[in-house]
Amino acid sequence: MLAEQIINxxxxxxxxxxxALGYTLVFGVLDKLNFAHGETFMLGGFVAIAASALGAPLWxxxxxxxxxxxxxxxxxxxxxxxxxxSADAQVTxxxxxxxxxxxxxxxxxxxxxxxxxxxxxxxxxxxxTIAVGGIEIAQIKLAILxxxxxxxxGLQVLVTHTRVGRNIRAVAESPLAAxxxxxxxxLVMQQTFVIASALAGIAGVMLAMRTGYAASDIxxxxxxxxxxxxxxxxxxxxxxxxxxxxxVGIVEALAVQFGxxxxxxxxxxxxxxxxxxxxxxxxxxxxxxxxx
Amino acid sequence: MPxxxxxxxxxxxxxxxxxxxxxxxxxxxxxxxxAVVGANGAGKTTLLxxxxxxxxHTGGEVRFDGTTTRxxxxxxxxxxxxxxxxxxxxxxxxxxxxxNLQLAWALRPDEGGFxxxxxxxxxxxxxxxxxxxxxxxxxxxxxxxxxxxxxxIISPPRVLLVDEPSLGLSPVMVSEVFSVLKAFxxxxxxxxxxxxxxxxxxxxxxxxxxxxxxxxxxxxxxQTLLSDPAMLxxxxxxx
Numbered sequence: 211m212l213a214e215q216i217i218n219x220x221x222x223x224x225x226x227x228x229x230a231l232g233y234t235l236v237f238g239v240l241d242k243l244n245f246a247h248g249e250t251f252m253l254g255g256f257v258a259i260a261a262s263a264l265g266a267p268l269w270x271x272x273x274x275x276x277x278x279x280x281x282x283x284x285x286x287x288x289x290x291x292x293x294x295x296s297a298d299a300q301v302t303x304x305x306x307x308x309x310x311x312x313x314x315x316x317x318x319x320x321x322x323x324x325x326x327x328x329x330x331x332x333x334x335x336x337x338x339t340i341a342v343g344g345i346e347i348a349q350i351k352l353a354i355l356x357x358x359x360x361x362x363x364g365l366q367v368l369v370t371h372t373r374v375g376r377n378i379r380a381v382a383e384s385p386l387a388a389x390x391x392x393x394x395x396x397l398v399m400q401q402t403f404v405i406a407s408a409l410a411g412i413a414g415v416m417l418a419m420r421t422g423y424a425a426s427d428i429x430x431x432x433x434x435x436x437x438x439x440x441x442x443x444x445x446x447x448x449x450x451x452x453x454x455x456x457x458v459g460i461v462e463a464l465a466v467q468f469g470x471x472x473x474x475x476x477x478x479x480x481x482x483x484x485x486x487x488x489x490x491x492x493x494x495x496x497x498x499x500x501x502x
Numbered sequence: 503m504p505x506x507x508x509x510x511x512x513x514x515x516x517x518x519x520x521x522x523x524x525x526x527x528x529x530x531x532x533x534x535x536x537a538v539v540g541a542n543g544a545g546k547t548t549l550l551x552x553x554x555x556x557x558x559h560t561g562g563e564v565r566f567d568g569t570t571t572r573x574x575x576x577x578x579x580x581x582x583x584x585x586x587x588x589x590x591x592x593x594x595x596x597x598x599x600x601x602n603l604q605l606a607w608a609l610r611p612d613e614g615g616f617x618x619x620x621x622x623x624x625x626x627x628x629x630x631x632x633x634x635x636x637x638x639x640x641x642x643x644x645x646x647x648x649x650x651x652x653x654x655i656i657s658p659p660r661v662l663l664v665d666e667p668s669l670g671l672s673p674v675m676v677s678e679v680f681s682v683l684k685a686f687x688x689x690x691x692x693x694x695x696x697x698x699x700x701x702x703x704x705x706x707x708x709x710x711x712x713x714x715x716x717x718x719x720x721x722x723x724x725q726t727l728l729s730d731p732a733m734l735x736x737x738x739x740x741x
Contacts, residue, residue, distance in 0.1 A: 383597075389576040392606075
């Protein structure tokens, strides 16, 4: 059914958006890509697995992923970005974070094996539905969408209306000017990594709950797609990452609906190539760039 | 004589093999306006960046308020009141005018509160009040420079370093910038001004230094240097 597929697409897209936001936040502030971000997201799913194995209630995975993946963000900043501050160190930082991501995958595979690990969800969580406008929707999907929208709204408020957000925007525009104003630039960069990584971790928990399993290679598939969404939405553009994520989620879901199957993924990559060719500033760029 | 609030002693800065500052020394006392003039490439911007610790120095020392700045970050110095308006103004173009002012005030709040501080600023810069919600980057260069200066004094700095405030501005805006600096000076702000616009800089300065190829080659009162056009021509390559 079409409406149901669109809802599926929005739910999927909201998770894409959360991961894409992390890429774009870090890119906005450092002008560098964090290639460990997909694996931070992946780790979120395994935090859910670990919490459930310890017998914790389902919701406990969220604060745990927030803390663990947020702390991982600090580690990524320390190991792969702190030393490489100059603009011409982009490749160095990218390679270093890529290697760090690969280490994370190896560590997870050492612990859980390379096959997907299923997440035990209570039957009522998996099957409960709610009728919205005549359509039966799984409650878990609505919960995921609700949390994702809440986080996105919260991020928007944080960035536009708080001191931390103002500092982030100032550093994103000019670390030099920010430092001369009295902003502790390294602290702002750390805050950015923590926020980005915590969001990715929560998205990882949500994906595991949605699909019922966590997989160690998800950073390469889902994570890289979020990277494409960042490019589609405009590098460093928060609103672009949110809208781009939802858009790509819907496009993929519709591709499934119309029997294109795996071709849905190709659509995403082709979309990215076209957007980069036609609107290098991103699909939603207005000419006056609106970055983090 | 009391110790100067800012003392630069034999400062050395090198970009790789290029020595941009070679033993540069100067002092600024509280309440003074000091100008450093020099031709393009003399090391003026390097000097201010080294004082603010955004550029590491390879030798010499900077003392602010009697203590060395070694080991302190640029933001710590700014919070301590050694504030720089950099070349290119350093405004945050994607933030609104109001946000730029709030940002600066929140970093160095004073007891009177933001409202009182902004009233003070608007009395001096009435045009900024009309543009509060505008993106700072969409204003003209002159207005951006005014915002940068307004932001610098929203809570009074101990020493204000100003790097080429007249750069790229129309003659009308240049004289406006200098009249603002003059007003700052008259209200007691301590200023170290770096300028290529020699005449106007010397005219508002109590004392001035001439910087050439990374060293101070002359110093004197602004008026003395102004009245010696032959010397200025020799060191600056123009009147």
